[in-house]
Amino acid sequence: MPDPVFLSRDQNQARGIARYTLDFLNDRLGEPDDAVYAKVEQFHLDSVACAVAALAAGMNAPVVLRQEALSYPVSDPSQGAALLGSTSLVAPEKAVVANSAAARELDANGTNFGYNPRTGDAAGEFGHNDFYPVALAAAQMQQWDGRRLLKAMICLDEIRGRLAEVFALKNHKIDHVVHGAIASAAVYAAMQGGTEEQIESAIGMTVAHYIPFRAIRAGHQLSDSKGASAAISTEAAVLSARRALRGFVGPADIFRNPQAIFCLMEPPGQPDLSPFDLQLSGEGSDFAVMQMHFKLGLYEHQSAGAIQGLIDLLCANPALLDDVGQLEKIRIAIYEPAFSIIGDPAKRDPQTRQSADHSMVYIIAALLRKALQQKRAGWKELTLVPADYDDQTLFDPLTRDLMQRIEFVHGGPEYDARYPDGIPTRVELTHRTLGVLGSPLVMYPEGHARNQSGRLDEFVAHKFRTLAALGVDDVDALLARFSGLRDRSPAEIRDLCNFTIQQP
Template structure:
């Protein structure tokens, strides 16, 4: 059933051992788990996570996986979806930018669900996460789905299926079947992120990961998947890439079975906004500090790069956002609220803030934006945004940021990441509970198992 691409992914997933992991990879997996738990708990009471949990509550299974924040357990694929929606909802989990953008920590909730359900060790889980990052990030370097109208979450499904197969001890052939089952029947369209955005923006990756878990379980029971899922006559390359071949040189780390390190190339978000706007927030807040009174703002001009323009500025809905999903993907809204409020938090996208007449007037009458070819040339190495504020007395204040805090070229320290976690859980966990979660996760490999791990952050 093989094609060389599915075989490369499967053999890589099956080959990596705990002993192969570099210490810095192990440490970074633990950092990303802590970050994922923090952003998930911050989103616990939001409407989309509540809807996903309501679905999961229909499927009680005593020996399943825990819904984060609760004592309820459900089948692994159901828990993968519910927990994954929480991780993704605030658009505050990590990112990678290349030919295709990705939120690679979308693999963490589903893989923890599988590991908990199967009674596996922390070492098994950490290894699986490192594998999934390696596969997902390399696929982003190899080909753009977005350029052909398909969504990046297809890569999450593939990476999750391969790593879940590894967790379950499947053979390379079985992992290939899992990859095929996750890939061919479940192609996700880019319409999820076009125009006005719905709750599904934050659920699409969780759904792809759920398919990955489902595919691995099916393959473990003997189900075979479509042959040649990538290179076949109607496979991914022809259907999702319009026949444009993947750059197989980008998959060299997989083909050569190198120890997984690509997690170190990915970025932790400092602000709860779409990643292409992270540097715009940094620039806007620097300007706000210099500006002082936002009442001095006469005009705001944003120079940005092509990918940011296409994803978070071009659609007319981005200039009149009506949902939080649209607003945290709106470059003009994000810059305007940062300059006005002097901060950007999850509350910046509340219904009340979206409907504020003064903020809407600013977007309509004072904000302009253009794609700058010079800035476009600096992507994806950096994410360059330049903000210019003209004041009521005619002064021009300019800031440009290329590598925002959290970028691989400007990484957050452990202390900063822990501070982000504490802020995210401050409305859900006591300081003492937060201390326990930090200590447990940052020393995860020494824990006796994963069965009761989520009890540490039960609300």
């Protein structure tokens, strides 16, 4: 296995990330394996379907940010980037904030859990594949071909994914999007021809000036800020990069700065150290994106174990779907931090979509309602879509009744010790006729990087078609447009967003 780029805690890691990004993007570190290119393209395709569905459903934040972006038109192709489903060129930070918000709004695109099975790094920070619009915008402006575009996406996922393995922002009530913003600043600046010093300044400004806290994800009812958090932080990262490229000098050596978030939150115990070592892959197959996970519908990623357990029980016991009145209780045991995040008592009565898709009791009740109505179960049959979170469905009497039958508990140390390797969950159903039916401990549900069912491609393809069909007439054409990017010319990459999305 090729040796990674090792950035020790006693060196300037911001400068090291800058050097790594330039070397990787300019083919000085070797080449990722074909499987890595294929995986990042699959995640990008998935994010495009999520974005199309969000815009087609008229979700508020993506629509507002898209309208805002259109008020920043650009005529020079070297200075502007395209919005998804449009030929309009706008300021790159505005294209990024609008496109990233659309990809993220439904909370259905890819996820990382901050775990590296090879090194044992397990800080367990979350993160999502929200940041591909950064690479696309820069590639369009610089006339990069598809191979270089995908390599930039791999690089972006590598930086944010490895940071998530070594530093848990959530432990300090800081939003996980900071890791993605750092990666975005580095990749955008490098793609625009920045020097090591300029990239370091871009990273330093991003960290010193723009830190979002988890207030975005707390409260009785969540708002547009939850879904748009990555997009807004990435907009700031691109702005920081553009300023650095113009000559603005930001804070240097930000990871060892004693008053920046890293050393401030986790003091290393002696001067001139950061709290962590960092390893970044340059070639081969061991890239962070290969350990990232797919969601197979609209649900908070930590609920996937419960969804798997429920589907397994329903498939094994179809009589459960005969009479909902016979179902007395659904008991779900899970690990921390999932129990605190999606089991927050405030989320037992969600009033908004943003709260409902972070509510374990709502997600499971909505899934079970669909199964009872259809009299069948399975990942494809029960795919959760935007309509499962609209105002009418959110207050559906059967869903609300089922929510009251759900007991959600912390499984204790046995469960906590198994995270973030997996997402340990058990589901138990109490039925008047069938008795107590329990699932085995679910560790790697469908969509998880270590799931071995062999059905991932099938399920991801079904999800793509289901979501994309909400916004385009010809799903096959959309799939063809965003497939095979590695062989696309610069002109084709520039034209990638030129398709029509049906919007309300």
